[in-house]
Amino acid sequence: MLDIMKYFTLKEVKKSLVISIWFMILTFPIMVIKVNTIENTVVWRWTSLIGMGIGSFLMATLWRYLIDRKNMKSDISDKKTLQMKVMDWANENPKYKKIALVAVILFIAAFPFFTSMYQTSIMTTALMYVVLGLGLNIVVGLGGLLHLGYAAFYAVGAYTYALLNYHFGLSFWICLPIGAGLSTIMGILLAIPVLRLRGDYLAIVTLGFGEVIRIVLENWNEFSFGPSGVANIPRPGFFGMSMKLQTATIYIYFIMIAMVIFTIFVVRRLENSRIGRAWIAMREDEIASESMGIDITKSKITTFALGAFWAGMVGVIFAAKTTFINPASFTLWESVMILCVVVIGGMGSIVGVVVGALILILLPEYLRAFSEYRMLLFGAILVLMMVFRPGGIISNIRKKYKFEPTEKSSNIEVEGVK
Amino acid sequence: MDLQYFFELFVGGLTKGSIYALIALGYTMVYGIIKLINFAHGEIYMIGAFTALILASALSFTGMNPVLIFLIATILAIFFSASYGVTMEKIAYKPLRGSQRLSALISAIGMSMFLQNYVLLAQTSDFLPFPNLIPEFKFLEPYKSLISSSGLIILVTTAIVMILLTYLIKFTKTGKAMRATSQDAKMAQLLGINISKVITMTFIIGSSTAALGGVLISTHVGQLNFYIGFLTGIKAFVAAVLGGIGSIPGAVLGSFVLAWTESFGTGYISSDYEDVFAFLFLIIILIFRPSGILGRPENKKV
Numbered sequence: 001m002l003d004i005m006k007y008f009t010l011k012e013v014k015k016s017l018v019i020s021i022w023f024m025i026l027t028f029p030i031m032v033i034k035v036n037t038i039e040n041t042v043v044w045r046w047t048s049l050i051g052m053g054i055g056s057f058l059m060a061t062l063w064r065y066l067i068d069r070k071n072m073k074s075d076i077s078d079k080k081t082l083q084m085k086v087m088d089w090a091n092e093n094p095k096y097k098k099i100a101l102v103a104v105i106l107f108i109a110a111f112p113f114f115t116s117m118y119q120t121s122i123m124t125t126a127l128m129y130v131v132l133g134l135g136l137n138i139v140v141g142l143g144g145l146l147h148l149g150y151a152a153f154y155a156v157g158a159y160t161y162a163l164l165n166y167h168f169g170l171s172f173w174i175c176l177p178i179g180a181g182l183s184t185i186m187g188i189l190l191a192i193p194v195l196r197l198r199g200d201y202l203a204i205v206t207l208g209f210g211e212v213i214r215i216v217l218e219n220w221n222e223f224s225f226g227p228s229g230v231a232n233i234p235r236p237g238f239f240g241m242s243m244k245l246q247t248a249t250i251y252i253y254f255i256m257i258a259m260v261i262f263t264i265f266v267v268r269r270l271e272n273s274r275i276g277r278a279w280i281a282m283r284e285d286e287i288a289s290e291s292m293g294i295d296i297t298k299s300k301i302t303t304f305a306l307g308a309f310w311a312g313m314v315g316v317i318f319a320a321k322t323t324f325i326n327p328a329s330f331t332l333w334e335s336v337m338i339l340c341v342v343v344i345g346g347m348g349s350i351v352g353v354v355v356g357a358l359i360l361i362l363l364p365e366y367l368r369a370f371s372e373y374r375m376l377l378f379g380a381i382l383v384l385m386m387v388f389r390p391g392g393i394i395s396n397i398r399k400k401y402k403f404e405p406t407e408k409s410s411n412i413e414v415e416g417v418k
Numbered sequence: 419m420d421l422q423y424f425f426e427l428f429v430g431g432l433t434k435g436s437i438y439a440l441i442a443l444g445y446t447m448v449y450g451i452i453k454l455i456n457f458a459h460g461e462i463y464m465i466g467a468f469t470a471l472i473l474a475s476a477l478s479f480t481g482m483n484p485v486l487i488f489l490i491a492t493i494l495a496i497f498f499s500a501s502y503g504v505t506m507e508k509i510a511y512k513p514l515r516g517s518q519r520l521s522a523l524i525s526a527i528g529m530s531m532f533l534q535n536y537v538l539l540a541q542t543s544d545f546l547p548f549p550n551l552i553p554e555f556k557f558l559e560p561y562k563s564l565i566s567s568s569g570l571i572i573l574v575t576t577a578i579v580m581i582l583l584t585y586l587i588k589f590t591k592t593g594k595a596m597r598a599t600s601q602d603a604k605m606a607q608l609l610g611i612n613i614s615k616v617i618t619m620t621f622i623i624g625s626s627t628a629a630l631g632g633v634l635i636s637t638h639v640g641q642l643n644f645y646i647g648f649l650t651g652i653k654a655f656v657a658a659v660l661g662g663i664g665s666i667p668g669a670v671l672g673s674f675v676l677a678w679t680e681s682f683g684t685g686y687i688s689s690d691y692e693d694v695f696a697f698l699f700l701i702i703i704l705i706f707r708p709s710g711i712l713g714r715p716e717n718k719k720v
Contacts, residue, residue: 026501029494030468030540035475038547042476048540067513146520193705200455203523204659205704207652208697219690336527343524376535382528387513390521 007061016060023056024049070388108257112250120253124321126361127256128314131263133341133353135310138267140339141348142276143303144283146203149190149210151334153308155217156183157315158325162230163223172236176316183312184305191304195297198286210335217327229326236320252321259317263310264350270306271350279303280348340378344385346392355394425564427685428678433569433638435677436576440631441654442661442669443583444503444624450600450664451620453519457526458506459628460651461533462499464644466629467548467636468537470495474549488551492633496626502533503625504618512614530648537644545643548636568638575634579627580670587666592619600664649693656700662713671711676700 006012031052034043090097112120132154139147157179164170164178194205217224224230235248236255270276278299281289290296319325337360345356364374385392441463448456474491478484510529514522555567565573587593598606599616607613635650636642653676661672676696683695703710 022501022505026498026505027540029472029498030465030537033472033476034541035472035546036542040475042479140520144520146523193701196708197704200449200519200523200663201659201704201708203455204655205701208656208700212694212697215691215694336531339524339527347520372539373535375531376539379528379530379532379535383510383525383532386521386525386528387510390514390517 020057153311155330157312187308352394431681435674438673460647464647467632499629662710668712
């Protein structure tokens with residue numbers, strides 16, 4: 001164990017002091033002086049300088065402690081993490097696992113009936129991010145392709161429903177597959193030109209693609225009604241019945257629940273299928289996997305297509321839920337937000353993405369007091385997460401083949417730890 | 419064709435391209451050395467501009483000579499931006515050295531969000547007018563519609579910076595170390611080059627030029643807010659990729675090509691789609707020449 005007192009010796013304190021002075025100088029113009037060039041006033045905020053000094057002093061000490069701890073940890077890699085302990089416990093006690101599962105299902109099913117409509121609505125949003133995260137997880141987590149234009153596919157789905165409904169009066173249920181299909185086609189269209197690009201180039205081209213879609217939607221007034229967007233999109237119907245707002249909210253909540261279950265089911269199956277294995281191999285090493293007979297072209301196109309598929313579907317539901325869409329909902333920050341869900345949750349891990357989406361969407365909603373600092377905290381969390389826990393909250397544990405010498409040594413037990 | 423209009427667009431593109439070039443240099447140098455897209459670079463540019471605005475307005479109450487104020491504010495802005503760049507590297511990128519590239523990239527995105535909101539919360543979300551410090555030059559009177567005095571300053575400063583930088587990279591020891599590191603970091607280390615120092619130096623230079631670009635464009639446009647870094651940063655990055663990321667002449671060339679594309683695109687086709695031209699151009703270039711105009715194709719290795 002690390003001795004915490006070590007960080008309060010004179011030498012260490014001096015180090016922290018130097019860092020805190022550095023930060024006081026660094027943040028001086030922006031934190032202390034506040035100018036208003038319109039009214040020509042200058043406010044000097046000396047208190048924030050003191051706050052900055054004390055804050056950075058403490059942070060510097062904490063930072064060094066955490067870095068040391070991280071380095072210590074990598075030395076003892078065999079140590080079981082909390083996450084592994086929980087999983088072992090669940091595997092050993094299948095009875096409790098079942099009880100916990102039933103409790104979760106009951107809670108989810110009963111949620112809209114004992115909370116307010118507002119809560120249900122927020123939960124629906126969180127569930128939408130679960131599906132979006134799982135979709136992006138196919139591209140980023142499994143395929144290893146950094147995609148920064150994911151919101152564009154989301155927009156395609158939303159606009160498909162909004163415009164088809166506006167012009168032809170098509171209903172939600174007809175538009176759901178159309179939106180998903182169109183979005184998939186867009187995914188393929190994007191995938192074909194970027195096949196040759198890797199890594200950072202891919203990131204910037206997908207980013208550009210996302211921005212192009214948004215700007216076109218913003219400016220092509222005849223097609224998408226420009227920045228004012230499309231309003232009065234009908235909520236999904238239930239065999240032609242019209243519903244009150246409250247019932248409709250609950251109804252969408254359950255549609256989303258069904259979507260999430262469907263998505264998890266499909267993504268799990270995909271992950272362990274031939275295609276999924278090919279994606280993972282491609283993520284690890286493109287050339288090596290190609291030499292093992294994996295069709296990289298096909299793999300890349302399928303990751304983009306399937307990733308886009310979910311975004312299109314959620315887009316349709318989003319349009320139906322909010323009943324109003326405009327291009328401002330599909331900015332780059334939306335893409336980054338979905339990326340955050342995947343990264344903070346844990347790339348490649350389904351449970352991780354679900355947890356990530358719930359935390360990232362629900363936490364800011366309940367911590368209204370911090371709403372101003374939301375993006376600031378997100379940014380800081382992204383950095384800290386990458387530095388201290390790059391695998392995410394629930395990291396994807398690789399499948400391991402465990403050899404356990406049993407009585408018959410030829411009997412090799414294969415254990416899939418997920 | 420209206421020649422006057424053409425020249426206006428041309429010079430407009432030239433000033434814009436200069437600013438892109440000043441920012442793109444940071445991207446391309448950092449990429450060349452640590453193979454990381456420094457997404458927060460646009461924020462450094464914004465912080466540079468903001469610091470200059472704050473200091474210049476605070477100083478202007480002392481009643482100093484505006485040109486002197488401008489110089490002091492610019493130098494201090496460069497100093498602060500370089501410090502931010504170095505600190506950022508120490509916090510967000512150094513611990514990630516040697517880990518997956520995706521992690522570093524996400525860390526950079528996080529840093530960008532953090533810095534943007536830090537300025538937003540500590541200052542304001544409104545557009546602030548930049549104090550008018552540069553006097554109108556007399557000799558530019560006949561060409562007034564073509565180029566303003568701040569535009570001229572941008573062009574001259576960029577040219578000087580480019581020459582200095584070329585000298586630094588080509589003929590000094592630091593530049594040699596930088597080139598060596600970008601070729602093969604491991605080998606450079608074996609030969610006794612302090613990689614950490616080289617990286618710090620890169621961040622200092624990149625952030626300084628970005629800050630200079632920020633100050634210059636703010637005086638030219640006359641206003642700024644916390645969000646200016648984002649789009650400009652991405653455009654500069656596009657420029658760096660266009661020219662071939664990792665290559666310094668490529669970044670400069672890419673910046674001018676991009677700026678002219680935008681300038682003529684908006685001038686002759688439609689001003690609504692300014693950003694679309696930039697991105698479409700990028701996508702087209704990358705499809706036909708994935709390593710950019712001057713970039714060397716990356717060797718694929720297992």
